[in-house]
Amino acid sequence: xxxxxxxxxxxxxxxxxxxxxxxxxxxxxxxxxxxxxxxxxxxxxxxxxxxxxxxxxxxxxxxxxxxxxxxxxxxxxxxxxxxxxxxxxxxxxxxxxxxxxxxxxxxxxxxxxxxxxxxxxxxxxxxxxxxxxxxxxxxxxxxxxxxxxxxxxxxxxxxxxxxxxxxxxxxxxxxxxxxxxxxxxxxxxxxxxxxxxxxxxxxxxxxxxxxxxxxxxxxxxxxxxxxxxxxxxxxxxxxxxxxxxxxxxxxxxxxxxxxxxxxxxxxxxxxxxxxxxxxxxxxxxxxxxxxxxxxxxxxxxxxxxxxxxxxxxxxxxxxxxxxxxxxxxxxxxxxxxxxxxxxxxxxxxxxxxxxxxx
Amino acid sequence: xxxxxxxxxxxxxxxxxxxxxxxxxxxxxxxxxxxxxxxxxxxxxxxxxxxxxxxxxxxxxxxxxxxxxxxxxxxxxxxxxxxxxxxxxxxxxxxxxxxxxxxxxxxxxxxxxxxxxxxxxxxxxxxxxxxxxxxxxxxxxxxxxxxxxxxxxxxxxxxxxxxxxxxxxxxxxxxxxxxxxxxxxxxxxxxxxxxxxxxxxxxxxxxxxxxxxxxxxxxxxxxxxxxxxxxxxxxxxxxxxxxxxxxxxxxxxxxxxxxxxxxxxxxxxxxxxxxxxxxxxxxxxxxxxxxxxxxxxxxxxxxxxxxxxxxxxxxxxxxxxxxxxxxxxxxxxxxxxxxxxxxxxxxxxxxxxxxxxx
DNA sequence: TGCTATTATGTTATCGATAACATGTTATCG
DNA sequence: CGATAACATGTTATCGATAACATAATAGCA
Numbered sequence: 012x013x014x015x016x017x018x019x020x021x022x023x024x025x026x027x028x029x030x031x032x033x034x035x036x037x038x039x040x041x042x043x044x045x046x047x048x049x050x051x052x053x054x055x056x057x058x059x060x061x062x063x064x065x066x067x068x069x070x071x072x073x074x075x076x077x078x079x080x081x082x083x084x085x086x087x088x089x090x091x092x093x094x095x096x097x098x099x100x101x102x103x104x105x106x107x108x109x110x111x112x113x114x115x116x117x118x119x120x121x122x123x124x125x126x127x128x129x130x131x132x133x134x135x136x137x138x139x140x141x142x143x144x145x146x147x148x149x150x151x152x153x154x155x156x157x158x159x160x161x162x163x164x165x166x167x168x169x170x171x172x173x174x175x176x177x178x179x180x181x182x183x184x185x186x187x188x189x190x191x192x193x194x195x196x197x198x199x200x201x202x203x204x205x206x207x208x209x210x211x212x213x214x215x216x217x218x219x220x221x222x223x224x225x226x227x228x229x230x231x232x233x234x235x236x237x238x239x240x241x242x243x244x245x246x247x248x249x250x251x252x253x254x255x256x257x258x259x260x261x262x263x264x265x266x267x268x269x270x271x272x273x274x275x276x277x278x279x280x281x282x283x284x285x286x287x288x289x290x291x292x293x294x295x296x297x298x299x300x301x302x303x304x305x306x307x308x309x310x311x312x313x314x315x316x317x318x319x320x321x322x323x324x325x326x327x328x329x330x331x332x333x334x335x336x337x338x339x340x341x342x343x344x345x346x347x348x349x350x351x352x353x354x355x356x357x358x359x360x361x362x363x364x365x366x367x368x369x
Numbered sequence: 370x371x372x373x374x375x376x377x378x379x380x381x382x383x384x385x386x387x388x389x390x391x392x393x394x395x396x397x398x399x400x401x402x403x404x405x406x407x408x409x410x411x412x413x414x415x416x417x418x419x420x421x422x423x424x425x426x427x428x429x430x431x432x433x434x435x436x437x438x439x440x441x442x443x444x445x446x447x448x449x450x451x452x453x454x455x456x457x458x459x460x461x462x463x464x465x466x467x468x469x470x471x472x473x474x475x476x477x478x479x480x481x482x483x484x485x486x487x488x489x490x491x492x493x494x495x496x497x498x499x500x501x502x503x504x505x506x507x508x509x510x511x512x513x514x515x516x517x518x519x520x521x522x523x524x525x526x527x528x529x530x531x532x533x534x535x536x537x538x539x540x541x542x543x544x545x546x547x548x549x550x551x552x553x554x555x556x557x558x559x560x561x562x563x564x565x566x567x568x569x570x571x572x573x574x575x576x577x578x579x580x581x582x583x584x585x586x587x588x589x590x591x592x593x594x595x596x597x598x599x600x601x602x603x604x605x606x607x608x609x610x611x612x613x614x615x616x617x618x619x620x621x622x623x624x625x626x627x628x629x630x631x632x633x634x635x636x637x638x639x640x641x642x643x644x645x646x647x648x649x650x651x652x653x654x655x656x657x658x659x660x661x662x663x664x665x666x667x668x669x670x671x672x673x674x675x676x677x678x679x680x681x682x683x684x685x686x687x688x689x690x691x692x693x694x695x696x697x698x699x700x701x702x703x704x705x706x707x708x709x710x711x712x713x714x715x716x717x718x719x720x721x722x723x724x725x726x727x
Numbered sequence: 728t729g730c731t732a733t734t735a736t737g738t739t740a741t742c743g744a745t746a747a748c749a750t751g752t753t754a755t756c757g
Numbered sequence: 758c759g760a761t762a763a764c765a766t767g768t769t770a771t772c773g774a775t776a777a778c779a780t781a782a783t784a785g786c787a
Contacts, residue, residue: 028527030743041767046745054764071525076499077444078743081435082772088478088500096467097681102460109454109481118496120446121477123467138476141434142446167429169386251668277665284670307635307665310609312642323455388773399737404775412735436773440742 029072038066049074080143088118089333090139094151096123099305100322104150104175107326115334120144124151132160136168146171146333150326153177153219171336173329178219179350184336186329186351188320190220193355194227197272197300197318202235204363206270206298209237211244212257212282214274221246224274224302243268247278254278258285269297270363276301276308279315283362298363313361320355328353387430396424407432438501446476447691448497452509454481457663458680462508462533465684473692478502482509490518494526504529504691508684511535511577529694531687536577537708542694544687544709546678548578551713552585555630555658555676560593562721564628564656567595569602570615570640572632579604582632582660601626605636612636616643627655628721634659634666637673641720656721671719678713686711 031049035042040059047055048063055063066072080086089112095101112119120142122135139147147170151157158177165172165183174185201209211228214221225244232239245261247253254273258281262268273279279301283293291297293313301308304319328351339346389407393400398417405413406421413421424430438444447470453459470477478500480493497505505528509515516535523530523541532543559567569586572579583602590597603619605611612631616639620626631637637659641651649655651671659666662677686709697704 028743031745032743042744043746043768044766047766050745054766056765059765073495073499075439075501075743076496077435077439077501078772079745080772081433081439081743081774082745084772086435091479093467096464097457097461099455099457099460102457102463103455105460106454106481109451109479110483113481118500119479121449121467121479123464123471125468137431138434141431142476143433143435251665255668277668280665280668284668287670305665307609307638307663310613310635310638310642312645312670386773389775390773400774401738401776402736405736408775412733414735417735433773436742437775438742439744439773440775442742 028075029070031072031074034063034066034070034072037070038063046074084143086143086145087116088120088142088144089330090136090142090144090147091119091121092135092139092147092149092151093121093123094125100303101150103322104326107323108148108150108330109326110323111327111330115330117145117330117334129157129160133164136164140168140170144170145337146173148329148333149174149177150329151176154215155217171333171340173333173336175325175329176220182348184332184348184350186325186332186353188220188322188325189352189354190223190320191227191230192352193302193318193320194224194272195231196227196355196357197224197302198228198231200316200357200359200363201270201272201298201300202231202237204270204294204298207237208265208268209239209243209270209272210261210265210268211239212254212261212271212273212278213244213246214249214278216246221274228272247274249275249277251277251281254281255285258282262289271297271299273299273301276303276305276315276317279308279317279362280311283311283313283315294361294363300363304358309360311362313364316360316363317358318355319358321353325353386433387428389430389432392421392424392428392430395428396421404432442501444501444503445474446478446500446502447688448494448500448502448505449477449479450493450497450505450507450509451479451481452483458661459508461680462684465681466506466508466688467684468681469685469688473688475503475688475692487515487518491522494522498526498528502528503695504531506687506691507532507535508687509534512573513575529691529698531691531694533683533687534578540706542690542706542708544683544690544711546578546680546683547710547712548581548678549585549588550710551660551676551678552582552630553589554585554713554715555582555660556586556589558674558715558717558721559628559630559656559658560589560595562628562652562656565595566623566626567597567601567628567630568619568623568626569597570612570619570629570631570636571602571604572636573606574604579632586630605632607633607635609635609639612639613643616640620647629655629657631657631659634661634663634673634675637666637675637720638669641669641671641673652719652721658721662716667718669720671722674718674721675716676713677716679711683711 031042031045035045040063044059045063048060091108093101093105109119120139176187177185179185198209211225213225216222229239242264245257247257254277271282273282279299282299286293286297293299301315301317304317308315308317336346389400389403393403398421402417403421406418449466451459451463467477478497482493534545535543537543556567569583571583574580587597600622603615605615612635629640631640637657640657644651644655651657659673659675662675666673666675694704
C-alpha cells in the first residue's frame, strides 16, 4: 500500500459536548425547562421558549440520545444482524431496511455474521441488547439447522424480533419472499412458452429458499402432468462457477431438455454462456430463466428472463413489522404473530421470448 | 401481499433487564465489586470473584453498554454513513467495514443517505454524535460539490472522521482506491496487447472516481505518444443502459477503435453485448476491459478483463484508521492526517486475451 | 513493633437526560 | 371572592454503570 503525504493539520480541540446544563445555565432556567422546550412540551411560556431556543441554536446544543435512551428505556435503535453483505441480495434488503428505519425515526445498529457459528449467537444478540435496541431484525438466510438456536435462545430475548427469509414457524414473526410461488411462476412461464422438458438448477438445498424454489418447479411440472424426476435437477451453490458445472451435468443427464430454470441469475448466466459454447441457441433450442433479477441480467446476451423478488420491500416490511411490534408492546397489547409473504413477479426477456423462436 | 396465518403465541413477559444492582444484592456485595469483576479489575479476592461470577452466570447478567458509554464518554461504536447500498460496490465496502469493526470490538451505527441533500448533513452527523459514536466513516462517493459541507461543518465535529473514496484534501483523513492508477493499468494493458486506438467510456464525470479513471486513460495514452481526444471518450452513468448508449455513440465517432476501456463492468457488459450485436469480434477486433471485477464478470461471454479494486480492504483500512485516530486522541497525541491509497490490480480474461487473436 | 504498601471492599459523585413530584402564579367560575 | 383548574417553573429521584475517594484489613519491612 502506498502512502501519499498530505500536509496535516493539528489535533482538533477536543471540546466537550454541550449539555443540557450548559444551556440551562446560559438561559437562566432549569434543565427541566430546557428539556420541555426540546420536547415541545406544553406549559412553557412563549418568552422562555424563545430564549431557550435562541441559546440552543447559538450553542449548537443537541440532546444526548444516549442519556435519553437510558432514562426512557427506549433507544429508537434497531439491531440488524446480517449475513453475506458482500452479495447483492442481502445488501438490497439492507437498503430497504435502512430506508424504512430512517422514515420511522430509527437508527440501525449493525452486526454482521460471517458464518453460522451457532455458539456465538447469544453474544451477538447480547451485544445488541446491551445497547438497548428496541427490536432486532435477523437478515440472514436459513441454512440447514442454522436457526436451531431459536428454540433455546429466543425466549430469553426481551425485545421484538423479526426474521427475514426464514421458514415460517409457529409463534415467530418472519417476512419472506414467497420462493415457492417464484418457482411456480418461472416454471409455468416456461410451460406457457410451449416447453415441456424443463430442467432445474437449484441453489444449495440446505438453504430453505433453494428448497422452496425447487418445490415450486416440481409441483408445477406435476400439475401439468409432466415429469420432474431427480435427475432433471442439479444442485449448485449460487455461484456462476457452480452453475456452469451443474448445467454441464444436467445437459448430459437430460439431453433433450428444452428449458432450464436456474435458481438464481448468476447460475443462469453460466447457462447462457455454456449453451453458447455448445452451440445451443437460446431461446430457440433452450429457454432459460433465472431468479432475483440482478441489474445486469437485462444486459446479458440474450437478456435474461427472471423472477424478481422485491428485496427492498422485504426489508421495508420487516422494519414496519418490528416497529409495529414495539408499539404494540409499549401499549401492553398482544400482537398476532404471523408470517408475511412478499410475492415475487415474473420478468420476461429474450431468453424465453417466444417471439424469437425460428 | 398475501398473509398466511400462523398460530400465535402470547406476548412474551416483558421482564426487565437484570442490572448490576440485582447482581450485587444477590451476591451480597456492592455494585462496585460487581463492576470490578466484570471488568477483570484487580483487587478482588478469588472467593468473591467466584461468587459474583456464579451469580452473573445464573442471572444472565450483561452490563448495559449504554450506561457504560454514558459515564465513560466512549461507546465503542462507529457511525457509518453510506450511499447506494443497493449497489454491489458500497456493500462490499461495508462488508469490509463490518468485518474490521467486529475484530476491533466496535459496533456500527448506520445511516444511509439516498441523495445529496446537503442541508441534511448536519442532522445526519448530529444524530450519530448524539449517540456518542467514537468516530465516523463516510462511505459515500464524492460527486460534484457533494463534499462542500466539509468546510463549514467538519470543524464542528468533535470525533475522528474518515472518508472513503474522497479526493485527498489537506487535513482530512481519507482512504481511497487509486483510481488513476487503475485507469493506467487498464490502458497500459490494452497497449500491451498491441492496441493503439483505445476509446473510453467514463462514469459520470461529476464523480471524482470517474474523473480519475479517465485521467489515467488519457495520461497513459499520451505517455505512449498516442492520442486521447475528447471524442474518443463518452460519458455514461455507470448503468448498463448508459453503457449501451455510450458505446454506440463512441463507435460512430471513432469507427476504427480497436479497444475500449469501460469505467465499470456494468457498462463493459453492454459493450460486449452491443459488439456482438454489431458482429464485432471480441477480443479479435475489439478488446474490452472493465473496472470493479464484479463476480459475474468472469462469466460474461467472453469473460471480461477488468481492474479489481479491493473494496473490502478499503473498508477495513478505513476502520483501522479511524480506530487508530480514536486511540491517538485518547492519549492526547497528534496524528498526522494523510490519505491512504489502496492499489487496484489488473485481471486479464478473454475479452483482452492476446491468445485468442485469430 | 509501629509504619507504610498492598489488597479488598464500600460509599458517594457523576455521565446527560427525563420522570415524578412540588411549588407558585395566573385564570376561571359559581 | 375564595376555590379550583390551568399554566409555568423548579427540585429531587432515577436510568445503569463507572470514577474517584474512603476505609479496613492484611502484609512486608526497617
